[in-house]
Amino acid sequence: MLVQSSTATLTVGNSYTLALTTTSVGITLNVNGVIVCSHTDTTISPTMANCLAGVYANHPTGGTGFKLLAFSASDEIALTHSDLFDNNYSNSVGGNYTRSSEFAFARFTTDATGVTINTYMDWPAVVTPYNQIGVRSIDSSGVVTEYTIDTNIGAQTLAQDLAGGSQTVEIVSGPQSNYSGSSISGSWLKAVAFTGATTTTLVTPTSTNRLVIYGDSIASGDACNAPVLENWPCLLRNNGVYAGNVAVEAYGAWALFSDAPSGNASTLVSQISGYSPSRVWIAVGAMDYILNFWSAASFGSAYQDLLDRLHGLASPPVIYCQTPLVEGNESANGHGSTLGDYRAAIVTACSTRSWANLVNGTQILNLADLDATHVVYPTTFGTDKYHSFVEGAMLFLPP
Numbered sequence: 001m002l003v004q005s006s007t008a009t010l011t012v013g014n015s016y017t018l019a020l021t022t023t024s025v026g027i028t029l030n031v032n033g034v035i036v037c038s039h040t041d042t043t044i045s046p047t048m049a050n051c052l053a054g055v056y057a058n059h060p061t062g063g064t065g066f067k068l069l070a071f072s073a074s075d076e077i078a079l080t081h082s083d084l085f086d087n088n089y090s091n092s093v094g095g096n097y098t099r100s101s102e103f104a105f106a107r108f109t110t111d112a113t114g115v116t117i118n119t120y121m122d123w124p125a126v127v128t129p130y131n132q133i134g135v136r137s138i139d140s141s142g143v144v145t146e147y148t149i150d151t152n153i154g155a156q157t158l159a160q161d162l163a164g165g166s167q168t169v170e171i172v173s174g175p176q177s178n179y180s181g182s183s184i185s186g187s188w189l190k191a192v193a194f195t196g197a198t199t200t201t202l203v204t205p206t207s208t209n210r211l212v213i214y215g216d217s218i219a220s221g222d223a224c225n226a227p228v229l230e231n232w233p234c235l236l237r238n239n240g241v242y243a244g245n246v247a248v249e250a251y252g253a254w255a256l257f258s259d260a261p262s263g264n265a266s267t268l269v270s271q272i273s274g275y276s277p278s279r280v281w282i283a284v285g286a287m288d289y290i291l292n293f294w295s296a297a298s299f300g301s302a303y304q305d306l307l308d309r310l311h312g313l314a315s316p317p318v319i320y321c322q323t324p325l326v327e328g329n330e331s332a333n334g335h336g337s338t339l340g341d342y343r344a345a346i347v348t349a350c351s352t353r354s355w356a357n358l359v360n361g362t363q364i365l366n367l368a369d370l371d372a373t374h375v376v377y378p379t380t381f382g383t384d385k386y387h388s389f390v391e392g393a394m395l396f397l398p399p
Contacts, residue, residue, distance in 0.1 A: 076118075076193045077202055079106050084173070084189070085205040086237075086247035088274040096120045096155065097188035102220060102248045103234050105134075105172040106189060107203040113164040113196030117171055121151040123185040127177075130252070133187050134172035134228040135160050136238070144238075148226045151187040164196065168203075172234070175220050175227045177252030184251055187228075209244030211236075211394070212275045212317070214268075215283040218325065219250035223370070223377035230380050235387035242394050247275050256284045256302055257293035265306035272310065277317040280310060281390065283361070285342040286324040289333055290376065296337035300345030307349055307356055320393060321350050322359040326367055328375025357397050364389045 080098065081090035087104035097120035119133060128150075135147040149158045151174065162169065174187030194200045213219055213233045221231025228234075237246035249272060259268035272280060288299050310319055323343040330339035343361070350358040367375060369382030378386055 075195075076191050077200075078191045079189050083202060083205070086207075086210070086245050086275075087205070088247065088249075088271065093122070096122070097190055099184070099186075100173050100188060102176045102186070102250055103172055103174075103228065103231065103237075104189075104247075105170045106192065107205075108169045108171075108192070108194070108200055109167075109203060110169055110194050110197050110200040111164060111166050112162050112169070112194035112200060114159060114161050114194070115169060115171070116157055116159045116193045116195065117149070117189065118155070118157050118191040119151050119187055120155050120190055121153055121174070121185075121187045123153065123177070123179055123187075125179075126152060127179065129225065130175045130177065130227055131187060132226065132228040133158070133174045133189065134170075134226075136170040136172065136229070137162055138168045138170075139163065140166045146229050148228055155190075169194075172228055175231070175252065176250075177217070177220065178254055178258065179252065181253075207245050207276060209278045210247055210275055211242065211244055211279045211281060212247045212249055212272055212277040213281045213283065214272060215248070215250035215281075216254045216287040217250075217252040218286060218377055219248060219283055220252045221383060222252060223374075224380045224383055226380075230383055232378070232383040232386040232390065235383060236390055239387070239391075241391045244278065247277070249275070250283075253287065253291070255287035255291060255293050256299060256306070257288050257291075260302045260306065261293075263298065263302040263305060265302060265309055268306065269309040269313070273313050276315075279318045279320065279394075281320045281322065282306070283322045285346060286327070286339070286376065289324070289337065289339045289342050290327075292334040295335035296341035296345045299337075299342055300348060303346060304349045307353055311353070311355060316355075318357070319355065320357045320359055320397065321346050322364075323347065323361040325361045325365050325378070326370075328367060328370065357393075359393060359397070 081087055081100060083106050084100050084104040085107060087101045089099045089101055092098050115135065117133065121131060123131060131151045132148045133151060135149065137145045145163065147160050149160055151158065171189055171192055173189050176184050176186035179185050219231065219233055221227030224230035233246055233248045233250070236242055259265065285299065288294065307319060307321070310317065323346045324339055327339055332338050347358060350356040364386055365378060365382050369378055369385055371377045371379055
């Protein structure tokens with residue numbers, strides 16, 4: 001179509017102001033007052049500005065590596081909560097985005113050569129490398145290629161090249177944290193557009209033998225090089241050994257206390273039951289201890305309430321109770337409780353509940369598998385060991 005002359009502008013982060021001008025003879029991209037790209041093509045519409053902004057953010061030098069991607073508004077696929085796999089949230093936040101479970105993802109079949117993703121990141125500050133979303137491409141031969149894309153505060157449009165050919169593409173929402181101390185922050189998915197595609201289909205989410213992992217910063221991949229793809233729950237989800245869905249009910253700086261401060265876990269159990277889980281892996285206690293939320297005795301009472309409420313569901317899941325991993329410092333916290341006391345509280349809870357499968361977390365990793373700064377969080381190598389351990393538990397502990 002022949003487009004009328006118009007200009008669209010977009011600010012990318014704090015560094016770039018882009019102006020895209022379209023006329024009847026083509027387009028010009030101006031970045032910070034300098035023309036970096038021009039193209040003669042009367043079929044490109046002004047909505048291309050967002051796409052160009054995302055590409056330029058990934059290739060800030062322009063020139064080499066700068067790829068021009070075009071799409072019109074009709075190509076954009078808006079994502080709602082029901083479009084995401086392993087998601088159990090649907091609340092809209094400030095009209096900017098719809099919250100989702102950590103690492104929930106959208107799946108597409110396509111032959112596209114590129115993808116552009118509308119995101120919203122509401123962390124109060126950019127905390128590298130947790131400001132990420134992930135892209136996974138699985139070709140027709142089963143070969144997996146993974147990408148991470150950095151996000152910035154607010155609304156953004158980001159782009160990633162794809163190899164093309166028949167493939168399944170998964171767009172993964174980012175790590176989440178109670179970083180602000182008052183609300184959950186993350187990098188949220190809003191819409192997707194594929195370029196160079198002859199066919200694209202949004203796959204309807206399904207659930208089979210779903211495992212829900214209830215955890216904290218450790219499950220969120222806190223010390224991984226690329227938390228959005230290297231956290232142990234996603235490794236478990238993606239390697240194909242566990243025959244089922246894997247959902248993540250976890251956040252950074254979170255604890256059992258965050259969900260059940262009065263010792264009553266009813267709200268938490270309602271949230272977990274919304275996933276319709278076949279199994280639940282409980283991996284909490286470390287942050288209750290480190291962040292000094294409450295004593296091991298209070299933690300233990302709430303933990304028992306959590307177990308009883310989960311077991312009392314109409315379709316009770318198989319429950320695995322993992323004690324905290326080893327840590328560099330396990331001495332008494334402000335409540336006089338050592339990390340070993342929190343482990344003992346979990347052991348006690350399981351000792352009178354034959355249906356609760358106790359997992360000794362101290363056998364999963366060594367201190368050398370943890371980050372050097374805090375000696376708490378598994379490294380990328382550590383998360384790989386972690387997910388392999390859980391795979392074994394899924395195979396050999398009671399189903």
